[in-house]
Amino acid sequence: MGGVLWLYTTYRCARCGSPLVFAESNGRIVLSCRNCGISVWMSESSVRQFNRDGAFMWRELMASLHLAYVVRSALLEGKAL
Ligand SMILES: [Zn+2]
Numbered sequence: 001m002g003g004v005l006w007l008y009t010t011y012r013c014a015r016c017g018s019p020l021v022f023a024e025s026n027g028r029i030v031l032s033c034r035n036c037g038i039s040v041w042m043s044e045s046s047v048r049q050f051n052r053d054g055a056f057m058w059r060e061l062m063a064s065l066h067l068a069y070v071v072r073s074a075l076l077e078g079k080a081l
Pocket of ligand 1 (some may be wrong): 013014015016017033034035036037044
């Protein structure tokens with residue numbers, strides 16, 4: 001992972017339970033599990049949509065990233081949702 005900034009989140013990997021890592025690199029944000037190697041990302045233009053009236057909606061952004069992660073890890077495991 002080549003992120004210039006990263007941190008552990010309170011979200012856990014749906015597959016192994018490890019804390020998910022949030023990273024930012026060149027305007028793109030990534031949520032990933034270092035144990036499973038699964039990651040989801042969001043482009044800069046998508047991230048901008050979470051800016052409402054000058055307030056950045058971090059909670060909503062993290063919730064949608066985490067939802068994308070859950071879906072992706074389930075698809076990779078071949079589970080039905
Ligand atoms: Zn994992």
